[in-house]
Amino acid sequence: MKQSLQLRTSQHLALTPQLQQSIRLLQLSTLELHQELETLLIENPMLERVDDALDNAVRLLADGCINNASVQNESEFKSPETTTTDSVEINPANDTPDNQVEVEAQNAGDDWSFDEAPISGPKSNQDDEDGRPQLEAAQTTLREYLLEQMRISIREPRDRALIELVIDAIDENGYLCESLEEIHASLPIDLCVEIEELQFALNMLQSFEPEGVGARTTAECLAIQIKRFPKIPFVTRRLALQIVQDYLPLFAQRDFTKLRKFLQCDDEDLREAQVVIRQCNPKPGLAFAAAKSDYVVPDVVVKKIGDEWQVMLNRDVMPRLRINQMYANLMKQQRGDTNLNPQLQEARWLIKNMRQRFDTILRVAQAIVERQYNFFTHGAVAMRPLVLREIADTLGLHESTISRVTTQKFMLTPHGMFELKYFFGSHVATETGGEASSTAIRALIKQLIGEEDQKKPLSDSKIADILGEQGMVIARRTVAKYREALKIPPVSLRKSL
Incomplete structure (x- = not known):
């Protein structure tokens, strides 16, 4: 070659x-x-x-007084000036992202790009007495709250030390994350601590607020709270305790038929016990957890x-x-x-x-x-089917551009805050030859379940039949998929007495 x-x-x-x-x-x-x-x-x-954000910040001197000189200097330095702006036409409505507008430096000459914006100095609020920022008070933790109650109610130093040892084993939900045997095994032998002393410390801790703290299981947590509820009839309290201690899985599954059989009670007694159990807090320690709010x-x-x-x-x-x-x-x-x-x-x-x-x-x-x-x-319920291609063809953009625009971008509407992707959804054919949005079908399912009789909740098959009567023919498994996406429990868990 x-x-x-x-x-x-x-x-x-x-x-x-x-x-x-x-x-x-x-x-x-x-x-x-x-x-x-x-x-x-x-x-x-x-x-x-x-x-x-720091342009209008008020600077303080070492003694806490406002530094007026710095504020004045800032306002003088940032005084708006009349400048020229680049006349750049923004036209993103092209076929693809590759065809978007480009700015070339050699065509700009000596013209510089400026954005004019009025700058205002710090505003004075006459309603505030001194203009000092209001600091948020530190939140009391669960451990601090329990230790405070211990110092008030317990006087013996040894008992205080043992209770504090048990408090250190409490997790953020208020449960004892270690057994008494494990705590006892971790203590030095020369302290001569008996397991009965740790049990006494745990009993004292379970008498503190919030009710149910120090429990080792969910059943024990609910039982502690039921025992401390005031003004509950003896029969109702005993029935509620028997349910949480022996039949809590059946109660969670709402299998009321088996509960009536095992407890030998009628619907009225079971309903009253159910009301008492629902008043309990299965995670009493979360009230003291630091709340982290996500803002959009x-x-x-x-x-x-x-x-x-x-x-x-x-x-x-x-x-x-x-x-x-x-x-x-x-x-x-x-x-x-x-x-x-x-x-x-x-x-x-x-x-x-x-x-x-x-x-x-x-x-x-x-x-x-x-x-x-x-x-x-x-x-x-009036949402129509919409795909990315429809918007892309209308605006002359590529689908990838529409996908980027609608990801993690939010719209505030009278109906709430929604991500732009929320308005896109697949379609379901109707008997009349039209199309219905999957978002609208989910809204209808949520509406039907919200209006159902809780004693006779609607099954997935029944919901599919109701939607079929309205012209939207969908399978039962599709209804189940949409219901699970809405985080709605199945019919067995929605049934009540």
């Missing part, structure tokens, strides 16, 4: 750095977007954030104005960026001949991509509201 040089021409698609950044920003959630932005602000000195901030808000549903971006989650004024003036004086040109280009790209991200989210949200108009008017 002879070696030779050959010249060939070919075409291929390449992702530019700006396009890669645009795709990455589009798929980020609001929290991830702000985290990414903080990193970029640190790395790029040309980029400046106008809506920084909507990206778009839907409101009804007149007869139309209007979609608006949530301005609170939209970062306001601009080019740093000091560095921009420096580059103008040196006619752009500095080492900051790459950072300037990256800052311009980021500002452009941020605008494009929120513009794309708004367009997709508007398209969803137009197609799910009945949902916003009548609720989930």
Whole structure:
């Protein structure tokens, strides 16, 4: 074989750095977007954030007084100036993400990209006496609460030490996670602690609040609470104790037929015992657990104005960026001949991509509201089938772009907060030849179960028959799948006396 040089021409698609950044920003959630932005602000000195949370912060001196000089200097430094903005048209409605708008530095010339935004100083609240921040009080833990009761009710140092030893073995649910034998085996022999002393310490602990703390099993926890409930008839209390101690699995399965047979009681007595048991708390220690609330901030808000549903971006989650004024003036004086040109280009790209991200989210949200108009008017039962391709074809975008936009982006509606993906669902054929959304079918199943007679709950087959009468023919296993997705128990666990 002879070696030779050959010249060939070919075409291929390449992702530019700006396009890669645009795709990455589009798929980020609001929290991830702000985290990414903080990193970029640190790395790029040309980029400046106008809506920084610390802009209006009040600085305090060592003695706790307000530093008025720093506030004044900040307001002088951040006074708004009239600047020129880049007239960049954002048009994300292209065929694919590869065809999205790109900003080229060489076409920009000497025009810099700025975002004008009014900056206001710290607002004074006349309702507050001193303007000091209100600090949240530290939450009392379960261990601290139990130790406090021990110090009040127990005086002997040895008994206190043993009770504190048992308290240390209590988990966050209020249960004793170690047996008394294990605790006894871990103690030094020279302390001469008997197992009976640990049992006494546990009995004292079980007399503390919250009721049921120190139990070793769920049955013991419920029994402790039932014994301490006031104003309960003796027969009802005895029957409730017998159920939780001997027949708790049958009670959890709501097998009332076997319960009546084993307990030899009628429906009225069993119903009264059931009311008492339901008043118990199976996890008494959770009341002292540190609650971690997860907050979701909507990206778009839907409101009804007149007869139309209007979609608006949530301005609170939209970062306001601009080019740093000091560095921009420096580059103008040196006619752009500095080492900051790459950072300037990256800052311009980021500002452009941020605008494009929120513009794309708004367009997709508007398209969803137009197609799910009945949902916003009548609720989930009026949801229509919708797939990503339908929105993509309407807006001239690729399905992957719609998928990125609808992932971890939330919409606030009069019916609640929903992820944008919630409005997409498969379809189920109807007898009339139409289609029904799977979301609407789940809403109907939830509505039917919510209105059922608890003494005679609807089975999955019965629900399928009812839906069939309304023209939606679905199988029993499909009803069971939707019911499990709604976290609704089966018919045997929904039955009551």
